[in-house]
Amino acid sequence: MTLLEVDGLDCRYGLLQAVRGVSLAIGQGETVALIGANGAGKTTLMRAIAGAHRPHGGRVVFDGADITRAPAHRRVSLGIALVPEGRRLFPGLTVEENLRVAAPPRRRGRWNVQSVLEVFPLLQPRRHMVAANLSGGEQQAVAIGRALMSNPRVLLLDEVSLGLAPVVVDAVYRSLADVIKEGATVLLVEQDLTRALKVAGRVVCMLEGRVVLEGEASSLDRDRVVNAYFGLRRPA
Amino acid sequence: MTLINAILQGIFLGAFYAVLACGLSIMFGVMRIINLAHGDLAVLGAYITFVIVDHTGVSAFIAFLVALPVMIVLGYVLQLTVLERSLKAGILTPLLATFGLSIVIQNLLQLTFSPDVRSLGGSAGAITTSSWLVTNGLSVSALGLVMLVVALIVFGSLQLFLSRTRAGWVMRATAEDPDAAELVGIDSRSVYARATAIAVAIAALGGLFLGIRSVFDPQSGPTQLIFAFEAVVIGGMGSLWGTLLGGIALGVAQTLGAQVHPQFAVMAGHLLFLTVLIVRFGGGRVVLRTAR
Numbered sequence: 001m002t003l004l005e006v007d008g009l010d011c012r013y014g015l016l017q018a019v020r021g022v023s024l025a026i027g028q029g030e031t032v033a034l035i036g037a038n039g040a041g042k043t044t045l046m047r048a049i050a051g052a053h054r055p056h057g058g059r060v061v062f063d064g065a066d067i068t069r070a071p072a073h074r075r076v077s078l079g080i081a082l083v084p085e086g087r088r089l090f091p092g093l094t095v096e097e098n099l100r101v102a103a104p105p106r107r108r109g110r111w112n113v114q115s116v117l118e119v120f121p122l123l124q125p126r127r128h129m130v131a132a133n134l135s136g137g138e139q140q141a142v143a144i145g146r147a148l149m150s151n152p153r154v155l156l157l158d159e160v161s162l163g164l165a166p167v168v169v170d171a172v173y174r175s176l177a178d179v180i181k182e183g184a185t186v187l188l189v190e191q192d193l194t195r196a197l198k199v200a201g202r203v204v205c206m207l208e209g210r211v212v213l214e215g216e217a218s219s220l221d222r223d224r225v226v227n228a229y230f231g232l233r234r235p236a
Numbered sequence: 237m238t239l240i241n242a243i244l245q246g247i248f249l250g251a252f253y254a255v256l257a258c259g260l261s262i263m264f265g266v267m268r269i270i271n272l273a274h275g276d277l278a279v280l281g282a283y284i285t286f287v288i289v290d291h292t293g294v295s296a297f298i299a300f301l302v303a304l305p306v307m308i309v310l311g312y313v314l315q316l317t318v319l320e321r322s323l324k325a326g327i328l329t330p331l332l333a334t335f336g337l338s339i340v341i342q343n344l345l346q347l348t349f350s351p352d353v354r355s356l357g358g359s360a361g362a363i364t365t366s367s368w369l370v371t372n373g374l375s376v377s378a379l380g381l382v383m384l385v386v387a388l389i390v391f392g393s394l395q396l397f398l399s400r401t402r403a404g405w406v407m408r409a410t411a412e413d414p415d416a417a418e419l420v421g422i423d424s425r426s427v428y429a430r431a432t433a434i435a436v437a438i439a440a441l442g443g444l445f446l447g448i449r450s451v452f453d454p455q456s457g458p459t460q461l462i463f464a465f466e467a468v469v470i471g472g473m474g475s476l477w478g479t480l481l482g483g484i485a486l487g488v489a490q491t492l493g494a495q496v497h498p499q500f501a502v503m504a505g506h507l508l509f510l511t512v513l514i515v516r517f518g519g520g521r522v523v524l525r526t527a528r
Contacts, residue, residue: 050419051418051419052418052419071418071423072419073417073418073419073421073422073424076420077421081419082419084419088413088415088416088419089416090409090412090413090416090417091412092408092412093405093409093412097405097409100402100405101405101406101409101417101420101422102420104421105402147420149420150420
């Protein structure tokens with residue numbers, strides 16, 4: 001069953017077209033990795049799905065309803081949560097406050113402050129610390145936890161490993177694996193190809209705003225992905 | 237003894253300035269809007285209170301409680317109609333929009349109420365004039381004490397709201413990063429509207445005190461705005477408590493200045509403001525950051 005569908009999406013920054021007619025469908029419970037070089041339009045696509053960027057054309061359909069015009073905060077209550085690039089925590093709020101502001105007053109679900117702290121045990125001692133004073137890995141954990149607080153049906157993760165030490169990235173992905181195991185639907189942007197192929201069931205590769213390769217992670221060999229990633233043609 | 241009395245009166249006066257400045261500080265802290273119509277909104281609140289007193293004969297304090305919901309709704313609507321649109325157009329547009337709003341309010345008041353000077357002092361009861369002589373040369377006015385207590389309650393409850401309630405955290409989160417706030421499901425429009433509603437309500441409280449302790453006319457707003465603005469800047473644009481202390485510092489400077497020469501009072505306040513501005517030049521930190 002398709003949960004999230006992107007149909008012929010066009011995104012622009014002024015004259016620059018960042019996303020060109022991208023169509024994508026993500027089924028319930030799927031984990032899809034979005035890969036591509038810098039400037040391929042991955043972040044813009046994620047932001048358009050989350051409602052932070054108003055698309056120029058095309059549609060975003062979530063659970064059968066057209067949400068192309070819905071503001072970002074409405075989409076959160078529908079069940080779309082984005083962990084934005086660069087984390088974007090509220091620096092002056094404590095860890096717990098960062099989590100609490102993201103919990104809608106009504107919606108109930110598996111995720112609350114307690115269960116987020118259980119999945120990210122490194123945050124437990126930092127609970128009452130101001131987010132600005134956390135390390136990069138801790139901040140990333142808060143950013144993911146904050147997105148989980150809305151009990152999303154789709155979790156969008158934009159470069160969660162950016163700027164983190166490899167050992168911290170491992171810890172973050174171990175926690176993510178728990179989240180994915182519980183049947184969450186995830187769309188993630190990841191620069192590390194090996195990691196992307198390992199964690200995701202399906203891989204979508206973007207180049208210059210277009211989807212150039214799409215397939216099951218198990219069926220794609222590295223060379224094909226690398227060629228698509230850099231826009232190289234296979235020698236005849 | 238005169239000096240101590242002057243300082244005491246300055247603290248009372250400063251509490252009044254702090255209440256006037258509070259809403260200005262909130263709007264700057266949450267939305268980065270410098271509301272040039274803030275003084276006029278305070279005066280508008282005084283006029284609404286005045287109208288209720290005039291028609292019903294109730295005490296100014298009761299009338300204010302009736303005027304308060306009107307001002308809250310006004311603040312809400314003002315944000316959703318005028319300010320939100322101006323915010324989208326860049327950082328200078330809200331300045332122009334509130335400047336225009338200031339002129340509109342002044343002229344509407346002039347049109348409706350004539351340029352006559354009004355006061356709420358007569359309708360506030362014994363508070364306006366009664367005072368206690370503590371020792372010879374040291375007197376505590378009832379109104380001064382009321383203003384100080386109310387100022388402490390206003391700032392204290394705002395502090396509690398921002399640091400202890402979820403709605404307060406949401407407001408601080410939106411102030412720090414409105415885009416990220418949207419992405420975690422916060423409707424920044426309604427947060428902004430709430431902030432403006434609170435600011436306008438507290439401005440009206442300032443207007444009430446203005447009307448009780450002295451007089452007002454349709455053109456009184458800009459002067460009050462200058463005092464409020466000075467209080468915010470002296471307080472370091474850093475925190476709510478900074479604004480309270482800034483207001484009190486301004487009040488004390490004015491009453492001490494009056495000791496030198498009665499005409500030097502307002503000037504002494506301006507000089508303090510200019511000194512702080514020069515010493516801390518460039519130090520405009522985010523207002524709500526320290527309100528944890």
